[in-house]
Amino acid sequence: MNTTLPILLIEGNPMDVDLTQRAFIRHNLANPLEVMRDGQEAIDFVAGWRAGDPVPSVILLDLKLPKICGLEVLRVIRAHPDIGTVPVVVLTSSAEDDDIRKAYLLGANSYIVKPVDFEKFIDVARQIELYWTVLNMHSFSKPA
Amino acid sequence: MQWLGTNTDVNDQRSEKKARRATEKQLQVVMESMSEGLVISDSSGKLLHWNPAALRMHDISNAEEVLTNLRSFARLYELSTVEGAVLPIEHWPLARILGGEQLHDLELRVRRLDREWTRIFSYSGAILQCGDDKDLAFMMIKDITERKYAEEALRDAKVNLEHKVNERTAQLVAKSKELENFCYSVSHDLRAPLRGIAGYSRLLFESYHECLDEEGRSFLKNIGVATTHMSSLIEDLLSYSKLERQKLSTTAVRLSSFLPQLLDQFKDSIENARLTVKVDDLRISADPDGLAIALRNLIDNALKFSRFAPEPAIEILAQPADGYCILSVRDNGIGFDMRFYHKIFEIFQRLHRAEDYPGTGIGLAMVHKAMERMGGRVWAESEVGGGAVFYLELPLYSTPTAVIPAVSASG
Numbered sequence: 414m415n416t417t418l419p420i421l422l423i424e425g426n427p428m429d430v431d432l433t434q435r436a437f438i439r440h441n442l443a444n445p446l447e448v449m450r451d452g453q454e455a456i457d458f459v460a461g462w463r464a465g466d467p468v469p470s471v472i473l474l475d476l477k478l479p480k481i482c483g484l485e486v487l488r489v490i491r492a493h494p495d496i497g498t499v500p501v502v503v504l505t506s507s508a509e510d511d512d513i514r515k516a517y518l519l520g521a522n523s524y525i526v527k528p529v530d531f532e533k534f535i536d537v538a539r540q541i542e543l544y545w546t547v548l549n550m551h552s553f554s555k556p557a
Numbered sequence: 558m559q560w561l562g563t564n565t566d567v568n569d570q571r572s573e574k575k576a577r578r579a580t581e582k583q584l585q586v587v588m589e590s591m592s593e594g595l596v597i598s599d600s601s602g603k604l605l606h607w608n609p610a611a612l613r614m615h616d617i618s619n620a621e622e623v624l625t626n627l628r629s630f631a632r633l634y635e636l637s638t639v640e641g642a643v644l645p646i647e648h649w650p651l652a653r654i655l656g657g658e659q660l661h662d663l664e665l666r667v668r669r670l671d672r673e674w675t676r677i678f679s680y681s682g683a684i685l686q687c688g689d690d691k692d693l694a695f696m697m698i699k700d701i702t703e704r705k706y707a708e709e710a711l712r713d714a715k716v717n718l719e720h721k722v723n724e725r726t727a728q729l730v731a732k733s734k735e736l737e738n739f740c741y742s743v744s745h746d747l748r749a750p751l752r753g754i755a756g757y758s759r760l761l762f763e764s765y766h767e768c769l770d771e772e773g774r775s776f777l778k779n780i781g782v783a784t785t786h787m788s789s790l791i792e793d794l795l796s797y798s799k800l801e802r803q804k805l806s807t808t809a810v811r812l813s814s815f816l817p818q819l820l821d822q823f824k825d826s827i828e829n830a831r832l833t834v835k836v837d838d839l840r841i842s843a844d845p846d847g848l849a850i851a852l853r854n855l856i857d858n859a860l861k862f863s864r865f866a867p868e869p870a871i872e873i874l875a876q877p878a879d880g881y882c883i884l885s886v887r888d889n890g891i892g893f894d895m896r897f898y899h900k901i902f903e904i905f906q907r908l909h910r911a912e913d914y915p916g917t918g919i920g921l922a923m924v925h926k927a928m929e930r931m932g933g934r935v936w937a938e939s940e941v942g943g944g945a946v947f948y949l950e951l952p953l954y955s956t957p958t959a960v961i962p963a964v965s966a967s968g
Contacts, residue, residue, distance in 0.1 A: 428753040428756075429749065432752065432753070435760065506752075509741075527748075527752060529755050529791075530755060
């Protein structure tokens with residue numbers, strides 16, 4: 414169980430950040446939501462991570478990010494010996510076949526298109542939380 | 558015997574001479590009337606004879622001027638290859654013939670140095686043994702300047718045209734790619750702010766609806782309706798642009814299995830209508846996704862525009878016609894005025910009020926685009942109040958004969 418590990422949200426659009434936070438808050442989520450606003454910040458986080466630092470239970474990654482694009486961030490995450498095992502869920506506006514294919518080739522665990530409708534968005538947040546922080550086994554999690 | 562013999566010899570010689578003279582006379586007539594130039598030289602290169610055509614071609618008016626050997630010729634003329642490489646005198650056609658070569662249509666540029674003209678001649682010739690063991694070089698010359706220039710002009714025009722076509726095609730491809738990308742990024746980028754509007758109006762309604770009166774709440778409701786409509790517009794535009802960019806590949810589509818599968822998606826919405834499907838076991842040549850897009854939009858429309866009919870009825874037929882299959886989707890709905898026919902397949906064109914018949918105005922444009930991409934046709938007939946019928950025409954699938962042996966050979 415990873416219920417206290419943070420969820421890392423890498424999202425460039427401030428409104429989407431706020432809406433995602435609100436969508437997660439609806440479920441009184443146990444896992445804190447940490448936010449990174451651009452690709453550079455995300456890559457710096459990966460590069461600066463040291464053994465013993467908290468590991469996210471899941472990374473929610475937008476593809477359209479300022480400075481460095483999401484696919485590049487994904488490549489850097491996957492190249493890291495420790496953080497590289499964290500599940501990455503691509504959460505983006507793009508439903509392009511090409512983006513989906515590239516994301517999976519780079520090792521994304523899931524690909525979700527952000528719904529326009531807020532109700533559906535809340536539902537997406539609920540399912541992400543349930544699946545990736547409660548049901549899913551993490552490489553860092555120690556069996557209870 | 559001796560005398561007789563001599564007498565016979567003399568007679569023979571005489572008649573032989575006579576015959577030879579007659580032949581020479583005939584030959585001369587032929588040579589003089591030929592349109593090709595003819596030049597004869599002896600084996601040392603001494604020019605013995607020019608026919609009138611040869612003189613004309615070389616711009617020699619006075620027979621007295623006639624040049625007697627190649628060297629003297631070289632002072633007045635320059636010969637070069639068609640491409641323009643100047644030839645030394647040893648490579649001139651007559652020199653080559655004298656060297657023992659047989660020439661056949663050797664094309665060269667000939668420039669007259671003192672008169673500044675250049676023409677293109679074609680040379681043929683060989684050494685022939687003529688009586689008395691004399692070897693003579695015969696050289697035939699044809700003036701092919703006009704033909705050559707015409708060929709060159711044609712070739713240039715072709716190259717130019719090809720170049721221009723390539724250039725234009727590249728421009729058009731770039732332009733259309735740009736437009737497609739524009740359409741895609743605009744629709745795509747509109748999603749993010751729309752999510753903001755949808756999200757916050759929803760949050761406003763949920764958290765503050767008690768602070769709002771009935772009118773305020775109806776405003777929020779309208780924002781919701783508008784965002785939903787805009788969202789479907791964006792989705793339709795994205796599908797439309799995807800249809801433009803996607804590579805369609807035609808295969809054999811068996812209508813008797815394809816249509817039931819497709820209609821299965823409509824089973825809830827089609828409940829209220831009487832549906833007739835008459836499709837023989839036809840195989841057509843189409844891209845399954847493209848065909849599905851076209852039919853789905855036509856069925857959607859048929860359902861939408863017939864839903865207020867007393868007994869909505871939709872009929873789907875497929876009929877072979879001259880190597881093609883004509884699929885038709887007929888409804889008994891409100892129909893449309895044929896005066897507006899030219900508009901119906903254009904994107905964002907609507908013939909009915911949005912509150913009565915909601916839609917994005919992209920459906921029929923998608924049908925048109927899909928048919929265009931598959932190399933088919935779409936057209937329609939209707940009258941106001943009399944329902945509408947839409948026709949899709951696609952080629953019937955014919956097994957390529959060459960494929961059969963290849964398949965059995967590999968199997």
